Amino acid sequence: MSSAFEVRGGNRLKGEITPQGAKNEALQIISAVLLTPEKVVISNIPDIVDVNLLIELLGDTGVKVNRISRDVCEFQADNIDLKYLQSPEFKKKSGRLRGSVMIAGPLLARFGEAYIPKPGGDKIGRRRLDTHIIGFEKLGAKFVYDADDNFFRLETTGLKGTYMLLDEPSVTGTANIIMAAVLATGTTTIYNAACEPYTQQLCKMLNSMGARISGVGSNLLTIEGVTSLKGCQHSMLPDMIEIGSFIGLAAMTQSEITIKNAGVEHLGIIPEKFSQLGIQMEFRGNDIYIPSQDSYEIQTFLDGSILTISDHPWPGFTPDLLSIVLVVATQAKGSVMIHQKMFESRLFFVDKLIDMGAQIVLCDPHRAVVIGLARQHQLRGITMSSPDIRAGVSLLIAALSAEGKSTIQNIDQIDRGYQYIDDRLRKLGADIKRV
Incomplete structure (x- = not known):
């Protein structure tokens, strides 16, 4: 029997967190x-x-x-x-x-x-x-x-x-x-x-x-x-996927978080993509400070058309963070098209987010349009299972921002890529336990 995370959402988190090695x-x-x-x-x-x-x-x-x-x-x-x-x-x-x-x-x-x-x-x-x-x-x-x-x-x-x-x-x-x-x-x-x-x-x-x-x-x-x-x-360098996950987590839960020793010079375009979702960040030396934000608004392209965020080999945007961007966009103000080019079924976890109340149109296995709820409605907690490492953490972020209790099963998938994630989030004030 594999273990699960039980999460009660809605807490604002606060504090410092250090990313693991990559x-x-x-x-x-x-x-x-x-x-x-x-x-x-x-x-x-x-x-x-x-x-x-x-x-x-x-x-x-x-x-x-x-x-x-x-x-x-x-x-x-x-x-x-x-x-x-x-x-x-x-x-x-x-x-x-x-x-x-x-x-x-x-x-x-x-x-x-x-x-x-x-x-x-x-x-x-x-x-x-x-x-x-x-x-x-x-x-x-x-x-x-x-x-x-x-x-x-x-x-x-x-x-x-x-x-x-x-x-x-x-x-x-x-x-x-x-x-x-x-x-x-x-x-x-x-x-x-x-x-x-x-x-x-x-x-x-x-x-x-x-x-x-x-x-x-x-x-x-x-x-x-x-x-x-x-x-x-x-x-080894700090894990940029974890850093991106923490930026998204902070915005989604309206938390004030400092990511320590973030290897800022090696993050490439990642901070810019989160800025396009309206997330504020300050770089303090090698740390990233994310202030508590009541709302964040997705930018449009200069001609006013809907923003598209897609993956591309480095120095483009890593496919591992698209699931995170997608989740974070569900509570933003505005809409975004997420285009996952590299893998066939990375977007299939959106059905769980839709069950939680997110407004997402899955166009095909590679594209999803997210219509941000702008915090008018909180997501609601559900029971769900994690298909891969990155989707697992995306669902965890959704659960931490949702109303009520969520249960995430198959968390071995999360443990494959994130060390002691529950302990580290509890230190920031998250209500999460392994069952």
């Missing part, structure tokens, strides 16, 4: 420890299910893991058990975790073989692995798919640098190919590479280990292969 960076950075036999120390690790599972998986493959504290961990991959990668235990464990695909690049680069399970995880439409596999093939890996047990096997006698144009700027795909290419012979050029801050962090970390990657922060990366990498220390 989940999506963690999955890349922690996989990169496999590239060297030397010690790697990583700090600001989020204590969440997906990351802990990956650390456990690395431990099972023979990486020495020394958890100095919940957010600092020392890794040393000097004795890897390649046989374990073919075992039923590995298949079972890695199949539960989408991030496990990230260990393929480093394993292929250093040991010449890797195994990838068919991905598990979210229910947000197909997540293809084509970008990863095609990239590995271009570097000279051979790829065998075992249909009996849904398993991909990759092998190589030596990766060779090459030019490649990715079919999509996949973040995990780019990271995986970078990790494979750093130890390849010769120069690899990746065009249409993902370039968001977490990929930049991976490149900075690899360069500190002795890799030669240039073009960091752009969509054209050049990687000169080296023969080996050394250990390093790396600290």
Whole structure:
């Protein structure tokens, strides 16, 4: 029986909250420890299910893991058990975790073989692995798919640098190919590479280990292969999705919240999108202060037409925050069209919001029009279930602003991406408990 959150909405929250380390960076950075036999120390690790599972998986493959504290961990991959990668235990464990695909690049680069399970995880439409596999093939890996047990096997006698144009700027795909290419012979050029801050962090970390990657922060990366990498220390950025979630939460619950250590310079266009919803923010050094606002009004385009907010690869707006923007818009003054381009079924949670009294027209699987209630009617509490990590937190925000009691089931999905979220919100004055 999985647990649920019971939430009584309507409280105004107040106080300071510090975002966790970035989940999506963690999955890349922690996989990169496999590239060297030397010690790697990583700090600001989020204590969440997906990351802990990956650390456990690395431990099972023979990486020495020394958890100095919940957010600092020392890794040393000097004795890897390649046989374990073919075992039923590995298949079972890695199949539960989408991030496990990230260990393929480093394993292929250093040991010449890797195994990838068919991905598990979210229910947000197909997540293809084509970008990863095609990239590995271009570097000279051979790829065998075992249909009996849904398993991909990759092998190589030596990766060779090459030019490649990715079919999509996949973040995990780019990271995986970078990790494979750093130890390849010769120069690899990746065009249409993902370039968001977490990929930049991976490149900075690899360069500190002795890799030669240039073009960091752009969509054209050049990687000169080296023969080996050394250990390093790396600290992760704060999670920008969590920061966006807290900005939305503050506005929706009319709360006065300060987000501490928000890594403001790495947030790109995120603050601007929340400003377009009429949310006020002050940047105080590396903190974001959000004053208590009675109302917020959605801007229109300059010609007066309805605002559209859509996702786009970095430096565009991340798809992970569209669910949050959608929820926050339900109590704004004005209307907005939310256009979710990247995933098929990320918007299917709006039926729960409609049950709560929100005015939303779901046009198709990719587009929804939100007609803001301008706080004329509070949302009302209901019982609901969370389909994926981001929708889960969006529903949590809706519940915290709603009238009466809400029950959110399937919160394992929330725990996969947000650490101790209930404790941290209670400290701000939220009425939330795990049942």
